[in-house]
Amino acid sequence: MRTRRIPRMIVSISLTTVLLVTIPGVSTLAVTPGVDIAVPKVTVVSIAATLAFNPPVSVVEQGDYVQWNNTGGGSHTTTSGSPCLANGVWNAPLGPGVQFMRQFVETAGSLPYFCTPHCGLGMTGSVRLTTPIAVQAADNTGTLLLSWSGGGPTYQVFRSSAPSFVGSLPMAPAGGDTGTSFSDPGVVNPGAVNFYLVMNK
Numbered sequence: 001m002r003t004r005r006i007p008r009m010i011v012s013i014s015l016t017t018v019l020l021v022t023i024p025g026v027s028t029l030a031v032t033p034g035v036d037i038a039v040p041k042v043t044v045v046s047i048a049a050t051l052a053f054n055p056p057v058s059v060v061e062q063g064d065y066v067q068w069n070n071t072g073g074g075s076h077t078t079t080s081g082s083p084c085l086a087n088g089v090w091n092a093p094l095g096p097g098v099q100f101m102r103q104f105v106e107t108a109g110s111l112p113y114f115c116t117p118h119c120g121l122g123m124t125g126s127v128r129l130t131t132p133i134a135v136q137a138a139d140n141t142g143t144l145l146l147s148w149s150g151g152g153p154t155y156q157v158f159r160s161s162a163p164s165f166v167g168s169l170p171m172a173p174a175g176g177d178t179g180t181s182f183s184d185p186g187v188v189n190p191g192a193v194n195f196y197l198v199m200n201k
Contacts, residue, residue, distance in 0.1 A: 053125035067101040070094040154201040
């Protein structure tokens with residue numbers, strides 16, 4: 001019996017997501033940004049019963065979103081500015097059950113925020129905004145090699161068979177959290193798809 005090797009196709013989908021697919025006899029692949037891929041990303045900040053933003057520091061790329069969710073019973077705000085001094089970039093009330101989402105397109109850097117009624121009690125947070133992560137993909141004799149620039153200084157890589165990445169566990173880049181490459185020799189079955197997401201850690 002003679003076996004035929006099915007070519008492995010690597011398609012760069014966006015600045016932060018790579019799609020790896022094996023399709024017999026197919027040379028192109030179309031996807032819909034925002035539907036078939038996981039960008040832009042949304043980082044969720046929760047407010048529960050304690051007077052704290054969780055996580056207190058959100059690390060996102062330019063163009064990504066932060067969503068604040070008040071799951072507790074108290075009333076809060078997310079107000080931009082150094083603790084207890086608003087700077088007018090954003091200000092949103094967060095009553096019980098309320099959500100507020102904002103896209104971050106400012107210059108890379110740290111954007112502090114606070115809860116107006118509870119700032120004096122230490123209810124503060126910040127968004128660390130980085131440049132976008134630009135990912136390149138290559139097939140090195142059957143091994144996927146991802147490399148990237150931007151973002152940082154630490155990274156994590158996710159692999160999933162679905163674009164939602166639900167249940168995916170983070171993997172460390174080559175050389176640890178500060179590495180800027182990732183190698184995956186795993187086999188992709190014919191007709192199957194692997195999605196890869198490189199994110200700030």
